[in-house]
Amino acid sequence: MEAKGTAFTYGDNVDTDVIIPARYLNTTDPAELASHCMEDIDASFAKSVRKGDVIVAGRNFGCGSSREHAPIAIKASGVSCVVASSFARIFYRNAINIGLPILELAGAEKLAKKGDEIRVDLATGAVENLTSGAKAQGKGFPPFMQGIMKAGGLIEYVKARIASGGAK
Amino acid sequence: MAMTMTQKILAAHAGLKEVEAGQLIEARLDLVLGNDITAPVAIKEFAKIGAEGVFDKSKVALVPDHFAPNKDIKAAEQCKVMREFALAKGIVNYFEVGEMGIEHALIPEKGLVLPGDLVIGADSHTCTYGAVGAFSTGVGSTDMAAGMAMGTAWFKVPEAIRFELSGELRGWASGKDLILHIIGLIGVDGALYQSMEFDGKGVAGLTMDERFTIANMAIEAGAKNGIFPVDARTREWAEAVAARCPSADRRYTEYAADPGARYSRTVPIELSALEPTVSFPHLPSNAKPVSKAAGVKMDQVVIGSCTNGRIEDLRVAARILRGRKVAKGMRCLVFPATQAIYLQALREGLVEALVEAGAAVSTPTCGPCLGGHMGILAKGEKALATTNRNFVGRMGHPESEVYLASPAVAAASAITGCITDPAEIMAAPSRADIAR
Numbered sequence: 001m002e003a004k005g006t007a008f009t010y011g012d013n014v015d016t017d018v019i020i021p022a023r024y025l026n027t028t029d030p031a032e033l034a035s036h037c038m039e040d041i042d043a044s045f046a047k048s049v050r051k052g053d054v055i056v057a058g059r060n061f062g063c064g065s066s067r068e069h070a071p072i073a074i075k076a077s078g079v080s081c082v083v084a085s086s087f088a089r090i091f092y093r094n095a096i097n098i099g100l101p102i103l104e105l106a107g108a109e110k111l112a113k114k115g116d117e118i119r120v121d122l123a124t125g126a127v128e129n130l131t132s133g134a135k136a137q138g139k140g141f142p143p144f145m146q147g148i149m150k151a152g153g154l155i156e157y158v159k160a161r162i163a164s165g166g167a168k
Numbered sequence: 169m170a171m172t173m174t175q176k177i178l179a180a181h182a183g184l185k186e187v188e189a190g191q192l193i194e195a196r197l198d199l200v201l202g203n204d205i206t207a208p209v210a211i212k213e214f215a216k217i218g219a220e221g222v223f224d225k226s227k228v229a230l231v232p233d234h235f236a237p238n239k240d241i242k243a244a245e246q247c248k249v250m251r252e253f254a255l256a257k258g259i260v261n262y263f264e265v266g267e268m269g270i271e272h273a274l275i276p277e278k279g280l281v282l283p284g285d286l287v288i289g290a291d292s293h294t295c296t297y298g299a300v301g302a303f304s305t306g307v308g309s310t311d312m313a314a315g316m317a318m319g320t321a322w323f324k325v326p327e328a329i330r331f332e333l334s335g336e337l338r339g340w341a342s343g344k345d346l347i348l349h350i351i352g353l354i355g356v357d358g359a360l361y362q363s364m365e366f367d368g369k370g371v372a373g374l375t376m377d378e379r380f381t382i383a384n385m386a387i388e389a390g391a392k393n394g395i396f397p398v399d400a401r402t403r404e405w406a407e408a409v410a411a412r413c414p415s416a417d418r419r420y421t422e423y424a425a426d427p428g429a430r431y432s433r434t435v436p437i438e439l440s441a442l443e444p445t446v447s448f449p450h451l452p453s454n455a456k457p458v459s460k461a462a463g464v465k466m467d468q469v470v471i472g473s474c475t476n477g478r479i480e481d482l483r484v485a486a487r488i489l490r491g492r493k494v495a496k497g498m499r500c501l502v503f504p505a506t507q508a509i510y511l512q513a514l515r516e517g518l519v520e521a522l523v524e525a526g527a528a529v530s531t532p533t534c535g536p537c538l539g540g541h542m543g544i545l546a547k548g549e550k551a552l553a554t555t556n557r558n559f560v561g562r563m564g565h566p567e568s569e570v571y572l573a574s575p576a577v578a579a580a581s582a583i584t585g586c587i588t589d590p591a592e593i594m595a596a597p598s599r600a601d602i603a604r
């Protein structure tokens with residue numbers, strides 16, 4: 001499983017309020033949420049992000065409320081992976097469960113500048129900056145976690161497993 | 169590699185010889201829990217999965233406790249979704265009003281959790297069962313849905329903080345005071361991502377009810393779970409439950425931390441140094457000794473919840489209120505956490521003492537704890553509660569205030585109308601007397 005795209009870089013403590021401001025929580029439509037994604041920290045994000053792009057950030061990404069809308073907005077904007085030094089616990093769980101690939105990588109923010117081309121191997125956790133040539137090693141995901149991300153989230157994953165008779 | 173107690177339970181349920189902090193694992197579940205707020209959402213997600221039934225009819229528990237007995241039409245609809253799902257899927261552990269109690273008191277009482285079990289619940293206070301040496305943690309409705317279908321969930325293995333308890337509690341100081349003190353010490357995010365493992369010679373003196381109270385509030389320090397070692401008291405508790413409930417009459421496994429297990433830090437706590445503690449609005453970490461809190465005027469006292477609605481809590485409250493009167497203008501509400509506790513309190517004459525003192529004793533419900541019903545605060549009102557959260561607006565109007573304390577402080581304060589050290593009302597009984 002590989003993610004590859006242009007980096008959007010942010011600092012520490014990117015909270016769920018800037019990922020998707022509360023004033024837009026009256027909808028659960030992913031496309032509409034995506035159109036306001038990161039609005040309060042990076043007004044150009046929603047317009048310039050393209051399918052496959054990667055968010056690179058510092059510590060405690062996704063802190064704040066437990067709203068599942070935050071990873072949904074990021075996923076729906078086309079982002080293929082969020083690489084951060086660390087994630088807030090609930091964001092981490094929510095991201096995996098809705099099928100947004102994320103990778104914890106100590107010192108992630110030092111790896112890329114905005115606009116660099118980034119490649120992430122989710123199985124091994126290897127991250128490469130194709131623009132600068134820098135490489136770093138995060139923790140890869142075990143097969144079942146890759147399965148969840150590949151399926152597009154926990155519900156889809158379980159559905160597929162049950163359909164194939166692989167329950168339990 | 170040496171593992172913490174939590175890590176050992178997780179490894180065993182993932183079928184692995186060892187795990188380390190940060191590792192992602194898929195683990196087998198012994199119980200999946202939901203309530204009338206979270207289960208209806210999970211039931212919707214469950215329908216999307218297309219599973220025919222739940223993974224094990226006896227390992228899913230559904231408890232209508234938050235807005236039940238039905239507070240209004242919306243609550244009634246939510247409870248109905250749960251009831252119909254339980255019936256359709258043949259779920260054994262659905263507890264209707266009349267046999268239900270607050271989930272985190274009810275689940276251990278019914279023997280649905282035993283030492284070494286792994287439990288997830290779509291409710292943040294699922295961490296309560298760490299008291300019996302189980303791993304249990306709160307999750308979202310999506311996790312609950314997948315858990316009901318598959319009987320598995322994924323976890324990121326946490327590291328742990330070790331709380332080394334020494335000495336013995338004295339006077340009116342209780343398990344509640346210990347956990348309020350700890351949260352004051354490390355802050356509401358002091359244990360973020362981590363386990364809180366309680367250990368040391370001081371553990372032996374803590375009653376099971378106190379351990380439930382302490383583990384219950386681990387989430388208030390941001391922890392993933394709180395856990396106690398399995399000792400003589402735990403075994404005695406497990407035996408008593410097994411004698412009552414067929415569901416508890418099964419083998420269980422005792423896990424203990426390996427010698428040399430790595431902890432992110434160790435926090436030593438001398439129990440004899442603790443006094444009754446009060447957490448001021450609007451964070452559980454705003455903890456002060458009662459000596460520095462006395463005199464703040466209260467409008468309401470609430471004794472109950474999954475934190476302090478157990479029999480020992482009611483005994484303490486009744487001991488202080490017996491033969492005395494709730495202050496004029498004060499509303500004192502008591503919520504036994506389960507029907508069995510209620511009945512026991514009736515048989516022991518506790519309910520009589522409380523009602524004679526002027527307290528209103530209710531059927532089990534979460535009720536006012538989350539500002540649901542049965543005791544909502546008006547603008548500017550203050551309540552002293554034995555619950556676990558004092559966030560802005562938790563018990564009613566956004567400009568109302570909640571102070572957290574033990575049942576002893578709550579009962580004493582009901583009598584005087586302001587925050588009061590129970591020692592001012594009467595001398596504390598011996599620890600043996602409290603534990604009975």
Ligand code: SF4
Nearest residue numbers: 270473474534537538
């Ligand atoms: S009593 Fe309060 S904290 Fe406990 S489960 Fe009910 S609402 Fe939650």
